[in-house]
Amino acid sequence: MKTISAIAILVLSCSTAAFAQYTNKSSVLDGSGTRASGGSYTNLSAAGQPGGIAVASGGSYVNQAGFLNTFCLKPGQLGVHGIPVEIDPDNDGDNLTDMQEITGSAFSPATPTDPNNPSSGNTGMSDLQASIAGVNPYDSNATLRIVAVTNASGQTYVAWRAHGNNERTYVVYSTTNAMQQYATVVFSNKVAGGSYPWYVTTNAVPDSPAGGAKFYTVTVSQ
Ligand SMILES: [Ca+2]
Numbered sequence: 001m002k003t004i005s006a007i008a009i010l011v012l013s014c015s016t017a018a019f020a021q022y023t024n025k026s027s028v029l030d031g032s033g034t035r036a037s038g039g040s041y042t043n044l045s046a047a048g049q050p051g052g053i054a055v056a057s058g059g060s061y062v063n064q065a066g067f068l069n070t071f072c073l074k075p076g077q078l079g080v081h082g083i084p085v086e087i088d089p090d091n092d093g094d095n096l097t098d099m100q101e102i103t104g105s106a107f108s109p110a111t112p113t114d115p116n117n118p119s120s121g122n123t124g125m126s127d128l129q130a131s132i133a134g135v136n137p138y139d140s141n142a143t144l145r146i147v148a149v150t151n152a153s154g155q156t157y158v159a160w161r162a163h164g165n166n167e168r169t170y171v172v173y174s175t176t177n178a179m180q181q182y183a184t185v186v187f188s189n190k191v192a193g194g195s196y197p198w199y200v201t202t203n204a205v206p207d208s209p210a211g212g213a214k215f216y217t218v219t220v221s222q
Pocket residue numbers: 090091092093094095096097098101115
């Protein structure tokens with residue numbers, strides 16, 4: 001259970017010795033890793049490739065295998081984890097993998113996010129937090145948050161923005177001292193409401209008013 005308290009591929013030109021070169025109109029890259037001119041495409045045979053992963057004397061990694069040496073690492077292009085983004089499965093460190101971000105598979109409906117930006121929609125939630133909350137990562141009006149605390153008819157009402165459709169469990173906690181743990185559970189359940197595809201809804205629950213101030217927080221789990 002996940003709870004919120006949320007490939008970059010660089011194709012670089014790599015020079016190589018052109019052994020056993022041939023022309024194949026179905027290929028797309030020439031021996032220098034760029035499209036050939038003149039209407040035909042040229043690549044190198046596997047026999048002309050150095051093969052394997054080589055470690056240069058300076059400690060930099062060079063990928064000499066793969067698609068005819070058209071892909072190589074750029075060690076200077078480091079992600080948040082301090083390793084080249086080409087071999088980092090989560091470039092931006094938001095705990096959604098690059099593949100999840102590119103395919104959009106962390107959201108329903110599938111919604112691609114930026115693998116190099118931890119908050120693609122700049123909504124205040126990370127892409128992972130938006131995924132757990134089930135909200136549109138590009139909609140700043142749909143983020144998980146308390147939207148109102150009001151008093152009426154002797155009750156306090158806590159309203160928060162949620163993903164409905166009975167798909168996620170929300171827990172609302174209260175405390176009379178914001179410096180202490182929010183231990184009192186006001187509400188713990190799934191919520192209904194909202195419209196396809198994101199089921200954004202505002203849910204409200206009553207709570208007994210305190211003699212003084214009262215503070216609330218809401219969590220969502222999937
Ligand atoms: Ca990521």
